[in-house]
Amino acid sequence: MSEQKHEWGTKVGVILAVAGSAVGLGNFLRFPGQVWQNGGGAFMIPYFAALLLLGIPIGWAEWTMGRYGGRKGFHSAPAIMGVIGKGPIFRYAGIVGVLIPLAVFFYYNIIESWCLGYTWKYFTGAFTLGEAADVRAQVGASVQHFQAFTGAEADGSLFTGNLFDTTTGFWLVTLAVNIYLLYRGLSGGIEKLCNYAMPAMGIIAIVVLVRVLTLGTPDPTHPDYSVGTGLGYMWNPDFAALGNAKTWLAAAGQIFFSLSVGFGVIINYASYMKRKSDVVLSGLTATATNEYFEVAMGGMIAIPAAYVFLGPMITEVPQGTFGLGFQTLPVVFAQMPLGNLFGGLFFLMLFLAAITSSLSMLQPTLAFIQEALGCARKTAVSVVVGVTLVGNLFILNYSKDAVAQDTIDFWVGTFMIFVLAAFQVIAFGWVFGIERGWKEAHEGARIRIPGFYRFIIKYVSPVYLLTVFVFFCKDNLATEWTKMQSNPAGRMAMGLVLATAAGLVVLTALGARRWRAQGLDVDGARPPDDELPPARTPSQPAGRRS
Amino acid sequence: MDMLTTLAPLASLLALSPGGWAFMLVSIGFVLTLVVWCFKRVLSDDDDIEVPPASLGG
Numbered sequence: 001m002s003e004q005k006h007e008w009g010t011k012v013g014v015i016l017a018v019a020g021s022a023v024g025l026g027n028f029l030r031f032p033g034q035v036w037q038n039g040g041g042a043f044m045i046p047y048f049a050a051l052l053l054l055g056i057p058i059g060w061a062e063w064t065m066g067r068y069g070g071r072k073g074f075h076s077a078p079a080i081m082g083v084i085g086k087g088p089i090f091r092y093a094g095i096v097g098v099l100i101p102l103a104v105f106f107y108y109n110i111i112e113s114w115c116l117g118y119t120w121k122y123f124t125g126a127f128t129l130g131e132a133a134d135v136r137a138q139v140g141a142s143v144q145h146f147q148a149f150t151g152a153e154a155d156g157s158l159f160t161g162n163l164f165d166t167t168t169g170f171w172l173v174t175l176a177v178n179i180y181l182l183y184r185g186l187s188g189g190i191e192k193l194c195n196y197a198m199p200a201m202g203i204i205a206i207v208v209l210v211r212v213l214t215l216g217t218p219d220p221t222h223p224d225y226s227v228g229t230g231l232g233y234m235w236n237p238d239f240a241a242l243g244n245a246k247t248w249l250a251a252a253g254q255i256f257f258s259l260s261v262g263f264g265v266i267i268n269y270a271s272y273m274k275r276k277s278d279v280v281l282s283g284l285t286a287t288a289t290n291e292y293f294e295v296a297m298g299g300m301i302a303i304p305a306a307y308v309f310l311g312p313m314i315t316e317v318p319q320g321t322f323g324l325g326f327q328t329l330p331v332v333f334a335q336m337p338l339g340n341l342f343g344g345l346f347f348l349m350l351f352l353a354a355i356t357s358s359l360s361m362l363q364p365t366l367a368f369i370q371e372a373l374g375c376a377r378k379t380a381v382s383v384v385v386g387v388t389l390v391g392n393l394f395i396l397n398y399s400k401d402a403v404a405q406d407t408i409d410f411w412v413g414t415f416m417i418f419v420l421a422a423f424q425v426i427a428f429g430w431v432f433g434i435e436r437g438w439k440e441a442h443e444g445a446r447i448r449i450p451g452f453y454r455f456i457i458k459y460v461s462p463v464y465l466l467t468v469f470v471f472f473c474k475d476n477l478a479t480e481w482t483k484m485q486s487n488p489a490g491r492m493a494m495g496l497v498l499a500t501a502a503g504l505v506v507l508t509a510l511g512a513r514r515w516r517a518q519g520l521d522v523d524g525a526r527p528p529d530d531e532l533p534p535a536r537t538p539s540q541p542a543g544r545r546s
Numbered sequence: 547m548d549m550l551t552t553l554a555p556l557a558s559l560l561a562l563s564p565g566g567w568a569f570m571l572v573s574i575g576f577v578l579t580l581v582v583w584c585f586k587r588v589l590s591d592d593d594d595i596e597v598p599p600a601s602l603g604g
Contacts, residue, residue: 011588041569048576232562235570278591285584291577299573446591 006075007272009187013195015282018269019289020194020356022260023201025111027294028350029325031254032303036234038250039241044295046242046251051291054464055255057457058421059287060449061428062261063279064441066270071528073520075271076368077264077420078508083524085427091512091522095504096420097264098368101361103412103497104263106391107405108358109178113170114150114326115351120170122333122344129334135313142330150326151399155489158396168396175392177355182362183381186272190363194356198289201352204345205297211342212305218335225311230304245471252468257414258294259287260357262421268364275530276444284447293353301346302329309335325350362388368504372511387500394496398489407493410480418469425465429458432524 008014035043069080077097081090121127129138129145149166151158163169181189217226241247260266270279302324306314309332333343362384369380398404428437434454441449484490515522562570 011591015588041566041573044569044573048573226561228561231570232566236563236566237569281584281587285581285588288577288581288584292581295577296574299570446587 006186007274008269009191011277011282013187013191014269014273015285015289016194016198017190017356017360018260018266018282018286020198021263021265021269021360022258022286022290022357023198023293024353024357025115025322025325025350026254026258027290027298028353029298029302029322031258031294031298032234032301033324034250034254035299036303038247039238041235042237042239042242043247043251046248047255050248050252050255050464051287053456053460054252054468055259055261056284056287057453057461058261058425058465059259059266059283060280060441060453061437061457062266062424063270063283064437065424065428065432066267067273067275067277067279068440068528069267070271070273071275071530072524074371074515075268076371076511077267077364078368078504079371079511079515079522080267080271081423081427082512082522084432085423086431086524088512088523090423090427090431092505092508093420093423095501095508096416096423097267098364098504099264099497099501100262100412100416100420101264101363102365102387103391103408103500105358105361105388106496107395107408108354108361109174109388109392110167110171110395110405111322112351112354112358113167113174114322115347115354116174117149117164117167117170118326118330118347119344119351120164122340122347125340127330127340127343129330135310135331135335138331138334139313139327142327142334145330146326150402151396152401155398155400158399167399171392171396174355174358175388178359178362179381179385181359182366182384183378185377186363190359193359197352197356201293201349201356204349204352205293205301208342208346208349209297209300211336212301212308215305215308215336218308222311225308227304227308230307231300233307234299234303249468249471249475252464253472256421256465256468257417259290262417262419262424264364264420265360267424268367269360271367274444275528278444278446280441280445280449281447305329305332305336308332368507368511372507372514374514391496391500394493398492400489403487403489404493407484407490408497410476411484411494412497415473415477418465418472422462422465422469425457425462429462434458 008017035041035047065080065084069075069083072080072083074080074083076094078091078094081094081097082088084090085093118127127145129141133141147153148157151166158166158168163172181193183189184192213227215227217223219225256262266283273279303314306324306328310328314328329346330343333339333346336342365387366377366380366384369375369383370377373380375383395405395408428434434457437457438449438454484494512522
């Protein structure tokens with residue numbers, strides 16, 4: 001379909017690339033907040049249930065669909081979903097698999113540049129909160145620094161003054177790095193980065209973890225502010241929470257968002273694998289890697305560290321995924337011996353987590369443009385750069401209180417993921433067919449999926465997913481809609497998303513026409529070419545084999 | 547990818563309880579075992595993906 005055939009270099013490479021896509025800020029910052037908020041250690045019961053019933057099976061389905069689509073000559077979610085779902089409904093639903101990573105990149109790249117900016121400031125000693133001041137004053141200074149750095153005080157503020165005093169300069173650097181690596185391609189860019197970044201992230205996480213676990217009781221006047229109470233604060237189980245439906249929904253939500261299933265990346269990445277390349281063990285390994293970073297690292301670093309220095313005051317600092325990381329933890333590093341070093345390492349770890357995720361977000365769009373328009377990779381990269389520049393500049397300009405960013409985060413980065421995953425699991429289990437899907441998944445598989453997963457993929461995962469989705473909509477939809485409509489930046493962000501979606505619809509229509517003209521099996525009506533018997537040449541009569 | 551969250555009010559000032567220890571160790575033990583087992587299997591198999599020529603991948 002393109003001027004060159006793109007493939008992964010090694011099996012470990014594709015696993016690390018998918019894991020790199022999944023491991024992001026949510027592993028280190030969102031997960032500990034969810035555990036703490038929903039029953040401590042008891043949260044892990046619904047969490048692992050969701051992992052086994054939702055995350056792993058839908059992940060396997062997505063890997064399998066992606067590789068199957070690749071065998072048919074397709075690499076984009078709309079084309080692959082059209083093949084799996086046998087027609088235009090699923091093909092157009094597949095647009096969501098391009099829209100999600102592209103629109104999320106509009107703001108994720110900005111957050112990535114916050115990580116880079118904080119890393120730079122820590123390592124150069126430019127980040128100070130006034131070590132002599134009391135903790136409350138430092139909290140105020142940290143919040144103020146974050147707001148100025150991210151332009152939360154006023155729209156357009158990021159385009160004034162020194163570029164490297166705020167997000168803007170660091171955004172230019174991160175965008176350039178992303179584009180360069182994207183231009184280098186799958187094995188030369190994404191895979192190579194993940195091969196280095198993932199182990200580096202693991203080593204840094206262990207260094208930071210050891211530092212946190214050896215903090216002891218740094219303030220003798222507060223003997224209860226210790227690592228032990230910090231861990232107890234987070235992990236002590238509250239079994240009463242298990243009787244609350246919200247705990248189960250939160251656990252399913254965390255698994256869902258953390259693993260990047262229904263995000264449009266796995267289906268694209270898996271499409272570059274060969275027919276006999278394993279997807280079962282690879283999918284499980286990528287999931288396990290994500291879980292390692294989430295549970296073993298994310299569960300042990302941020303909140304215990306914050307508790308050791310701030311104690312109950314932790315609740316007074318602005319919270320949330322980004323609040324914990326960018327406003328609370330700088331106060332912790334200000335209290336910690338060698339705080340600049342460990343602060344720099346921590347934000348470098350977050351930057352690596354973010355860049356391996358952000359890079360994966362552009363590849364599905366790139367593949368889609370190449371496929372739909374039949375253009376060269378260089379041309380497709382130029383189109384992607386143009387679109388992402390518009391999106392990034394929009395988010396940078398409408399930075400006040402992060403309304404534009406939050407709007408896209410909810411409607412695309414959260415809501416749409418449910419929609420795509422629902423289409424994917426239904427297409428795989430019900431349209432493509434569970435028996436056919438099962439056989440396809442096991443082509444070249446290094447391990448067997450336990451037989452009861454047939455039932456889970458066909459019935460349990462869709463029901464579980466739709467239940468979580470209904471409750472999620474009931475709890476959030478009306479509020480988020482009102483919030484979006486009440487703010488001009490929110491309305492414009494929604495307009496940007498809809499305009500992007502409209503462009504993708506047009507491209508899909510053009511692409512479908514082009515694929516048909518090329519004789520490709522757009523509606524999944526026949527087996528892949530590599531399953532058809534070899535064609536006989538005129539000199540080779542029927543029944544005679546060479 | 548990330549949904550903004552609000553952290554809960556202060557829960558307790560208790561040190562890590564036996565239940566907390568158990569959940570923490572079992573959870574970490576489970577994911578560590580899984581990741582080690584998976585990578586051991588992946589690395590012990592022959593690589594079934596052909597390495598493309600250097601000119602590819604770009």
